[in-house]
Amino acid sequence: MSDQTQTAGGAQPPSSPLPGNWFDIQARSYAEWMFWVHLLILQPPGFVVGLLFVVRCATPEGKAVGTRLLKFSLVGPGVAILIGAALRFVSTQPYLSFILVRVGIWVILATSLNLINGITGQFSLGHMGFAAVGGYTAASITVLLGPRLGVDPANPGPADPLVFFAALVCGGVAASVAGVLVGLPTLRLRGDYLAIATLGFGEIVRVALLNIPALGGAAGFKGIPSFTTLSWATLWAVAAVLVVRNIRFSRHGRALLAVREDEVAAEAMGVDTVRYKVRAFTIGAFFAGVAGGLLGHYITILVPKEFGFLNSIEVVVMVVLGGMGSITGSVLAAAGLTYLSEALRAVGDVRMILYSLLLILLMLTRPQGLLGQIELGRDSVRRLRALLGKWRRGRAPAKEETPG
Amino acid sequence: MQDGALSVFLQQLVNGLAWGSIYSLIALGYTMVYGILRFINFAHGDIYMIGAYAGYFAVTPRPGGLGLGLFWGVLLAMAACALLGVIIERAAYRPLRNAPRLTVLITAIGVSLLLENVAQHPSVFGPNPRPFPDVIAMRTLHLGPVAVSNLQLLIVGASLALMVVLQLIVNYTRIGRAMRAVSYDRETAALMGVNTDTVISATFAFGSALAAAAGVLVALVSQVEPLMGIMPGIKAFVAAVLGGIGNVPGAMVGGLVLGVSEYMVAWHWPDFRDAIAFALLILILLVRPTGILGTGAVEKV
Numbered sequence: 001m002s003d004q005t006q007t008a009g010g011a012q013p014p015s016s017p018l019p020g021n022w023f024d025i026q027a028r029s030y031a032e033w034m035f036w037v038h039l040l041i042l043q044p045p046g047f048v049v050g051l052l053f054v055v056r057c058a059t060p061e062g063k064a065v066g067t068r069l070l071k072f073s074l075v076g077p078g079v080a081i082l083i084g085a086a087l088r089f090v091s092t093q094p095y096l097s098f099i100l101v102r103v104g105i106w107v108i109l110a111t112s113l114n115l116i117n118g119i120t121g122q123f124s125l126g127h128m129g130f131a132a133v134g135g136y137t138a139a140s141i142t143v144l145l146g147p148r149l150g151v152d153p154a155n156p157g158p159a160d161p162l163v164f165f166a167a168l169v170c171g172g173v174a175a176s177v178a179g180v181l182v183g184l185p186t187l188r189l190r191g192d193y194l195a196i197a198t199l200g201f202g203e204i205v206r207v208a209l210l211n212i213p214a215l216g217g218a219a220g221f222k223g224i225p226s227f228t229t230l231s232w233a234t235l236w237a238v239a240a241v242l243v244v245r246n247i248r249f250s251r252h253g254r255a256l257l258a259v260r261e262d263e264v265a266a267e268a269m270g271v272d273t274v275r276y277k278v279r280a281f282t283i284g285a286f287f288a289g290v291a292g293g294l295l296g297h298y299i300t301i302l303v304p305k306e307f308g309f310l311n312s313i314e315v316v317v318m319v320v321l322g323g324m325g326s327i328t329g330s331v332l333a334a335a336g337l338t339y340l341s342e343a344l345r346a347v348g349d350v351r352m353i354l355y356s357l358l359l360i361l362l363m364l365t366r367p368q369g370l371l372g373q374i375e376l377g378r379d380s381v382r383r384l385r386a387l388l389g390k391w392r393r394g395r396a397p398a399k400e401e402t403p404g
Numbered sequence: 405m406q407d408g409a410l411s412v413f414l415q416q417l418v419n420g421l422a423w424g425s426i427y428s429l430i431a432l433g434y435t436m437v438y439g440i441l442r443f444i445n446f447a448h449g450d451i452y453m454i455g456a457y458a459g460y461f462a463v464t465p466r467p468g469g470l471g472l473g474l475f476w477g478v479l480l481a482m483a484a485c486a487l488l489g490v491i492i493e494r495a496a497y498r499p500l501r502n503a504p505r506l507t508v509l510i511t512a513i514g515v516s517l518l519l520e521n522v523a524q525h526p527s528v529f530g531p532n533p534r535p536f537p538d539v540i541a542m543r544t545l546h547l548g549p550v551a552v553s554n555l556q557l558l559i560v561g562a563s564l565a566l567m568v569v570l571q572l573i574v575n576y577t578r579i580g581r582a583m584r585a586v587s588y589d590r591e592t593a594a595l596m597g598v599n600t601d602t603v604i605s606a607t608f609a610f611g612s613a614l615a616a617a618a619g620v621l622v623a624l625v626s627q628v629e630p631l632m633g634i635m636p637g638i639k640a641f642v643a644a645v646l647g648g649i650g651n652v653p654g655a656m657v658g659g660l661v662l663g664v665s666e667y668m669v670a671w672h673w674p675d676f677r678d679a680i681a682f683a684l685l686i687l688i689l690l691v692r693p694t695g696i697l698g699t700g701a702v703e704k705v
Contacts, residue, residue, distance in 0.1 A: 121506075123506055123509065185686065185689075185690050186686065186689065189689055189693065192443065192444045192505065192509060193645070193689060193693070195444070195509065196444070196638075196641060196642070196645070196685065197685060197686055197689055199638065199682075200642070200681075200682030200683075200685050200686060201682070201686075203638075203678065203679065203682050204679050204682050204683065207675070207676060207678050207679040208679065210675070211675040211676065309634070309638075310517075313513060313517065316510070316513070320510055324506075349521075349524070349525050349526065350525070352517060352520075352521040352524075353518065353521045353522055353525065355517065355521075356514045356515075356516075356517035356518035356521055357514075357518060359510065359511075359513070359514035359517070360496055360511055360514035360515060360518065363500065363503075363507050363508075363510050363511040363514065364496070364499055364500070364511070367500075367503060367504070367507040
């Protein structure tokens with residue numbers, strides 16, 4: 001039971017800290033390469049042009065453009081070198097990178113579910129079902145088709161990253177197809193019914209996988225090459241966050257929010273609710289499928305049990321904890337809970353008790369989650385500053401006014 | 405050959421009806437709570453599990469338990485779970501009476517996880533299954549081609565008796581009339597002087613007591629373990645939807661239909677027994693979302 005809930009943690013940290021896969025070496029050196037590009041090519045002209053704008057422009061708009069250019073030319077190389085150094089450092093720390101890969105996978109699951117649960121307001125309890133579809137599809141591609149495409153599980157080869165990428169995308173697409181198939185009929189349902197129907201979908205997937213001998217049955221799909229590395233997990237996590245974020249702040253995002261707030265009103269305002277819901281489901285399922293693929297290629301085995309109801313609940317807990325609809329909230333909650341479950345491993349029995357108490361208390365005291373609708377970003381830094389300023393100003397005049 | 409298939413069919417029908425009556429008992433709790441509060445009490449399956457444990461401890465001879473007879477064991481389990489249901493409602497659901505339904509649903513999932521994990525903790529019940537004490541010797545009766553055990557008869561008989569009692573309560577008592585009024589329109593019922601909080605507590609008490617009885621009856625033929633409530637709980641919900649959620653006779657019909665169809669599927673494809681409930685659920689939601697006996701309600705703006 002506790003094994004089942006610890007899910008992606010079934011594996012031990014991989015022993016070799018620096019995988020010899022060119023994608024990773026590239027990812028690490030890419031950041032360093034970006035540093036030089038910035039420093040030698042982008043920075044000097046950016047700096048000069050920015051300075052010119054600031055000095056010579058009379059209009060405030062021109063000065064603003066100049067300051068932005070200046071900032072960019074100075075911050076760019078710094079950020080690039082930081083990422084490069086971080087990747088290089090972490091890849092020498094097996095345990096840290098083990099945790100970070102898991103964080104990445106859960107971030108993908110949580111943000112994609114947030115698109116469905118938080119932003120569109122469609123309560124889905126079968127997210128792990130999509131992850132299972134994606135994971136098994138990706139694994140079958142690398143294991144069954146891989147050898148023909150030049151993948152040798154024993155020795156890393158140049159084809160590995162390409163096949164892996166294709167497998168992940170195929171897994172995601174398979175999961176989205178499942179999302180459409182499940183979504184089209186069930187998204188006509190509301191609230192509780194949808195929750196139960198998606199739960200049912202997840203269970204059907206699990207039972208089906210248990211009974212397909214070609215995919216390993218209950219013993220699990222073994223022998224998946226170990227392709228997932230920190231760079232892969234990070235890349236996909238960033239992609240998932242960016243895609244969901246861009247949807248959230250687009251016209252589609254507003255339609256999705258309208259569906260969440262009031263379906264009847266949204267329909268009356270001309271939002272094609274079923275279509276938007278199915279879209280959200282499809283995109284969410286895609287990333288869940290990718291996360292399943294990453295998971296399979298990380299722990300090298302896929303077991304149907306890992307995609308059960310309890311793990312779907314765990315993703316829900318992350319979304320709810322972070323705040324339904326808040327993307328940064330999901331990211332923080334996924335990272336925090338993944339770390340917490342590692343840290344609480346010593347007290348395994350109590351972990352789930354704490355989890356469930358946390359969920360109940362959260363719902364009773366702060367049902368909108370830790371962040372609610374708030375996104376952390378540049379805006380919140382500005383807001384914090386404004387708040388601090390107000391507080392400071394509020395204190396100063398208070399002294400002057402109270403004596404009277 | 406034909407004759408053999410027929411007897412297997414009858415045998416599966418009998419087994420299915422026995423299991424189905426268990427689903428009906430659990431489904432009643434779901435459907436009553438849904439009828440009044442419009443929310444899925446996810447913790448209901450775990451109340452069934454606690455009921456089975458309560459019965460186990462009541463029936464196990466001293467010093468491990470209380471050493472009561474089966475009848476008193478069932479009654480004790482029902483009373484304990486009725487109390488538990490009322491406590492859960494008061495502590496976790498009542499503060500959220502006017503919260504969005506999603507909030508209540510997530511709370512219910514939290515309560516369910518809490519019960520499961522507390523029960524699994526080694527200092528409570530522990531994760532291992534325990535065999536139920538043999539209070540009734542199993543005997544098999546042969547009725548023509550069909551073998552029926554006395555325990556199956558007991559399950560069906562006890563379930564039927566409980567359902568009749570529930571029907572009498574709902575239809576002919578003061579509290580039953582109040583329950584029907586609240587489920588019809590909570591606000592109006594409150595305006596007419598019905599104490600809705602009492603009615604909701606009573607609903608949870610009745611539903612939980614029925615689940616506890618189901619738990620003890622199942623434990624009689626199998627064993628008790630902390631996660632025994634998950635699957636029957638979810639499937640009983642499916643049964644409630646199948647019959648028309650919020651509809652008391654519907655829950656009974658839905659449970660029997662689900663039990664029989666599970667055994668019919670298990671006869672041909674034993675591995676897919678657990679999947680049929682969800683397939684049925686998706687099917688019924690597509691074809692007739694109000695269930696077999698349910699009546700439609702149009703959402704008003």
